[in-house]
Amino acid sequence: MPDAVYVRDAFARIADRYVLTNHVLSCGADVWWRKSVSTRLRQWNPARVLDVASGTGDLALEIQRQCPDCEVTASDFCEEMLAHAARRGITKTLVADALHLPLLDSGFDAVTVAFGLRNMTDYPAALREMLRVLKPGGHLVILDFSLPHGLLRRPYRFYLHHVLPRLAGWLTGHRDTYEYLGGSIEAFPSGAAMIELLESCGFTEASATPLTGGVVSIYQGTRPQ
Numbered sequence: 001m002p003d004a005v006y007v008r009d010a011f012a013r014i015a016d017r018y019v020l021t022n023h024v025l026s027c028g029a030d031v032w033w034r035k036s037v038s039t040r041l042r043q044w045n046p047a048r049v050l051d052v053a054s055g056t057g058d059l060a061l062e063i064q065r066q067c068p069d070c071e072v073t074a075s076d077f078c079e080e081m082l083a084h085a086a087r088r089g090i091t092k093t094l095v096a097d098a099l100h101l102p103l104l105d106s107g108f109d110a111v112t113v114a115f116g117l118r119n120m121t122d123y124p125a126a127l128r129e130m131l132r133v134l135k136p137g138g139h140l141v142i143l144d145f146s147l148p149h150g151l152l153r154r155p156y157r158f159y160l161h162h163v164l165p166r167l168a169g170w171l172t173g174h175r176d177t178y179e180y181l182g183g184s185i186e187a188f189p190s191g192a193a194m195i196e197l198l199e200s201c202g203f204t205e206a207s208a209t210p211l212t213g214g215v216v217s218i219y220q221g222t223r224p225q
C-alpha cells in the first residue's frame with residue numbers, strides 16, 4: 001500500500017503540470033474516461049456529489065458541466081492540487097484525508113473517485129468512509145487504471161514501466177512519481193477482485209466496466225437502502 005506522506009508530497013510537486021501530463025500520457029483519452037463517469041451520474045440526477053481525491057478537479061468540473069443543477073464538492077488532502085480545482089471553477093473544495101472525511105453521515109447522492117483510491121493506504125477503510133457519507137440508495141463510481149487482458153497486456157506493461165516514466169519525467173521533472181504509478185497499478189485490485197472488495201465493504205449492485213481495452217475500468221456500487 002502507498003505511503004500517504006509520499007503520495008501527498010508527490011502530487012504537490014507535480015500539481016502545476018498534472019493536467020497537461022495526463023492529457024499527453026493518455027493521448028487525450030482521460031477526457032473521455034471522465035465524461036463516461038459523469039454520463040453515468042447524470043442518469044441518477046444527483047443533487048449533491050462528493051468527488052473524493054479530486055486533485056485538479058477534472059472530474060468535478062465535468063460533473064458540473066453534465067449535471068448543472070448539482071452541488072459538487074471536491075475534496076483532496078493535497079492543497080496544491082485542490083488549489084487548481086478552485087482556480088478552474090470548483091466553488092466547494094475541502095482539504096481532507098479520504099480515510100477520515102470531516103463530513104456527516106448520508107449527505108451525498110453520489111460519491112466519485114477518479115485515479116485516487118489506488119493511491120490510498122487502506123482501500124477498505126476508504127471505501128467504508130465513502131459508504132458512510134452516501135445516502136441510502138446512493139451510488140459510488142470509481143474510475144481507475146487496470147491492466148488490459150490479451151494481446152494488449154504486454155505492450156501496455158512495457159509502455160507503463162519504461163516509456164511513460166521517461167515521458168512524464170520529461171514533462172514534469174519528476175520521473176520517480178511516475179515510476180511509482182506502474183507499481184501502484186499492478187497492485188490495485190481490478191475486475192472481480194474489486195467487485196468482491198466493494199461487496200465486502202457493504203456495497204450492493206457492484207459492477208466493473210473496462211474501457212479502452214481494459215487500460216482503465218469504471219466500478220460502481222450502491223449503498224443499500
Ligand SMILES: C[S@@+](CC[C@H](N)C(=O)[O-])C[C@H]1O[C@@H](n2cnc3c(N)ncnc32)[C@H](O)[C@@H]1O
Nearest residue numbers: 053054055076077078081097098114115116119
Ligand atoms: C492521480 S490524482 C487524481 C486526481 C483527479 N481525481 C483526476 O481524475 O485527475 C490522485 C489524487 O488523490 C489524492 N489522494 C491520494 N490519497 C488521498 C487521501 N488519502 N485523501 C485525499 N486525497 C488523496 C492526491 O492528493 C491526488 O490529488
